[in-house]
Amino acid sequence: MANAVISLKSLEKSFKDQKVLKGVDMEIRRGEIFALLGSNGAGKTTVVNILSTLIKPSGGKASVCGYDVQRQPDRVRETISLTGQFAALDGMLTGRENMIMIARLRGVSNSAKVADNLLARFRLSDAANRRAEKYSGGMKRRLDIAMSLIGTPEVIFLDEPTTGLDPEARIEVWNTIKELAGGGTTILLTTQYLEEAEQLADRIGILHGGKILTTGTLSEFKEMYPPKKVEYIEKQPTLEEIFLSITGKKEEM
Numbered sequence: 001m002a003n004a005v006i007s008l009k010s011l012e013k014s015f016k017d018q019k020v021l022k023g024v025d026m027e028i029r030r031g032e033i034f035a036l037l038g039s040n041g042a043g044k045t046t047v048v049n050i051l052s053t054l055i056k057p058s059g060g061k062a063s064v065c066g067y068d069v070q071r072q073p074d075r076v077r078e079t080i081s082l083t084g085q086f087a088a089l090d091g092m093l094t095g096r097e098n099m100i101m102i103a104r105l106r107g108v109s110n111s112a113k114v115a116d117n118l119l120a121r122f123r124l125s126d127a128a129n130r131r132a133e134k135y136s137g138g139m140k141r142r143l144d145i146a147m148s149l150i151g152t153p154e155v156i157f158l159d160e161p162t163t164g165l166d167p168e169a170r171i172e173v174w175n176t177i178k179e180l181a182g183g184g185t186t187i188l189l190t191t192q193y194l195e196e197a198e199q200l201a202d203r204i205g206i207l208h209g210g211k212i213l214t215t216g217t218l219s220e221f222k223e224m225y226p227p228k229k230v231e232y233i234e235k236q237p238t239l240e241e242i243f244l245s246i247t248g249k250k251e252e253m
């Protein structure tokens, strides 16, 4: 793939005698949202940790923006930002203080201005001077994602950005991620929710049994697995749909 920003070739990872990744091949294009879909324990975080140079692969190759994760880890770190599965903010600090702290750590010169712009972009200006521990789950995630944008990384990793959030907060975070992708940033997100991949991803890769089973767009998937037969059945709404229509959040999706 000519414009691949992230490339994984025969990537392997074992923890002691447990083979978690058994030859993962995957390419992600510049500017796309790629969802790595897999159930709990499939190895999604392991992939993200290798790409963000936190752990080393046992075999194979991986590169980000042309930099090899093993031979040029410093270069890789300069181009990426990682938002882990658990919020990385300091609850004792305000949202604004969290942002400014990260901006200073990343050597951003006008840290206060950068912080205020990002807080406004993520609709957190009103809450900026409240302690982060007082934020709702959705607000914490938004702050976390805002923090990951400081220093304008080319590639953003979002590891299970909505796990543990209630349906309203999940939609909030989805909208945030959709806005992000508009700016040309490449996003690799991991999720165990089919619906999340459906909502956000340009392309989806399914990680299962230590390998990528399929990669494609949602419409490609639908073509591969066309409905076999039209059946007339009463469709029961899911609890999530009921919850969303009761709380009036459905229109925002």
Ligand SMILES: Nc1ncnc2c1ncn2[C@@H]1O[C@H](COP(=O)(O)OP(=O)(O)O)[C@@H](O)[C@H]1O
Residues within 6 Å of the ligand: 015, 020, 038, 039, 040, 041, 042, 043, 044, 045, 046, 047
């Ligand atoms: N540091 C580690 N040491 C030992 N086993 C690990 C370690 N990290 C992950 N694993 C194991 O690797 C498998 C995949 O984990 P992970 O990548 O976290 O999956 P996912 O993020 O898809 O839920 C799990 O069985 C997990 O227990």
Ligand SMILES: [Mg+2]
Residues within 6 Å of the ligand: 044, 045, 046, 085, 159, 160
């Ligand atoms: Mg994980």
